[in-house]
Amino acid sequence: MAVIETRDLRKSYGQVEALRGVSIRVEPGEIYGLLGQNGAGKTTLIKVLLGIVHKTDGDATLLGLPSGTAAARRRVGYLPEDHAFPGYHTGYTLMDFYGQLYGMARSERRRKIPEMLEVVGIRKRMDNRIRTYSKGMKQRLGIAQAMFHDPAVIFLDEPTDGVDPVGRREIRDLMQQLKAEGRTVFLNSHLLGEVELVCDRVAIMHQGELVRQGTVADLTRQQNRFVIGLSSGQTFPGDEVTKLGYTVEPAGEHVEVVLPDGKGIDPVLALLQGKGLNLRHLVEKKQSLEDVFVSMVDATDAADERDRGPRRPGRARQVGTSRREK
Numbered sequence: 001m002a003v004i005e006t007r008d009l010r011k012s013y014g015q016v017e018a019l020r021g022v023s024i025r026v027e028p029g030e031i032y033g034l035l036g037q038n039g040a041g042k043t044t045l046i047k048v049l050l051g052i053v054h055k056t057d058g059d060a061t062l063l064g065l066p067s068g069t070a071a072a073r074r075r076v077g078y079l080p081e082d083h084a085f086p087g088y089h090t091g092y093t094l095m096d097f098y099g100q101l102y103g104m105a106r107s108e109r110r111r112k113i114p115e116m117l118e119v120v121g122i123r124k125r126m127d128n129r130i131r132t133y134s135k136g137m138k139q140r141l142g143i144a145q146a147m148f149h150d151p152a153v154i155f156l157d158e159p160t161d162g163v164d165p166v167g168r169r170e171i172r173d174l175m176q177q178l179k180a181e182g183r184t185v186f187l188n189s190h191l192l193g194e195v196e197l198v199c200d201r202v203a204i205m206h207q208g209e210l211v212r213q214g215t216v217a218d219l220t221r222q223q224n225r226f227v228i229g230l231s232s233g234q235t236f237p238g239d240e241v242t243k244l245g246y247t248v249e250p251a252g253e254h255v256e257v258v259l260p261d262g263k264g265i266d267p268v269l270a271l272l273q274g275k276g277l278n279l280r281h282l283v284e285k286k287q288s289l290e291d292v293f294v295s296m297v298d299a300t301d302a303a304d305e306r307d308r309g310p311r312r313p314g315r316a317r318q319v320g321t322s323r324r325e326k
Ligand SMILES: Nc1ncnc2c1ncn2[C@@H]1O[C@H](COP(=O)(O)OP(=O)(O)OP(=O)(O)O)[C@@H](O)[C@H]1O
Pocket: 013, 016, 017, 018, 036, 037, 038, 039, 040, 041, 042, 043, 044, 045, 081, 316, 317
């Protein structure tokens, strides 16, 4: 059973189509990253799944239950974007408040609060007021709050926003720990380097649509490009490889070989072997998640411009102007 599943999910706020037919599937125990520019619809997707806003159309299930039902919500932890805990609370009293909301007994709260704050690294400051906490400490407290009732799935909306590099690494480690415990983590972020480091699978959203979904390895692999290096003193037979239909480009001490459509790298390797050349380096070229993201967004914008003329970046799509509407 998928932990999260949406099928052709749609949400409009008046004239603004925030979700335009989004279908995703998140499996148990994975860290799933949702990427997108500001206004892409990421938070709206989380809000529909949690029942904070109602979908306009389509299906959404959480832990096999219709999204938004109380039974599903009980097993979910949520760190909202831009949350603001009351500054007069201490870390301890805030957790105690949430513990009561979750129906925990007093003795359980007393035992678990210091434990939980230890896990997120703010136990020493738990009796200080939240107004004295740094942004990073507030984020850690937010994560502790989201994890407190032992949820099966945790939604983290920009959890490392405003957190320093050391703190970001700790939050990444925390996500890995949650995964190791068998929980599912749904991460919203525009810090692509970070998503690349921590997520098992990633979806890219743009203007309310899913433009790409897959493992980080799949998304960043450039299937048509290999970097090849030969033993020192050997010359790469560029002309002969070009005659086979490949493009050869210099890449420092190596060469990059671009595959034509429908052809693999094997004929090139056979040619090198036939000539007695020694392969010292053979790597399928990767691109960063940021490269993938930017090229996806550019390609979608270019398609839009072709269909409808230039559009200012970031402007929300209005009902009736979608290139996919019939
Ligand atoms: N309550 C609302 N009323 C009207 N429009 C809204 C509302 N909430 C979101 N929108 C619009 O829906 C679109 C998607 O917004 P959403 O907050 O889901 O995007 P996001 O990807 O989470 O952006 P960000 O990264 O900036 O948080 C945007 O055009 C936004 O202006």
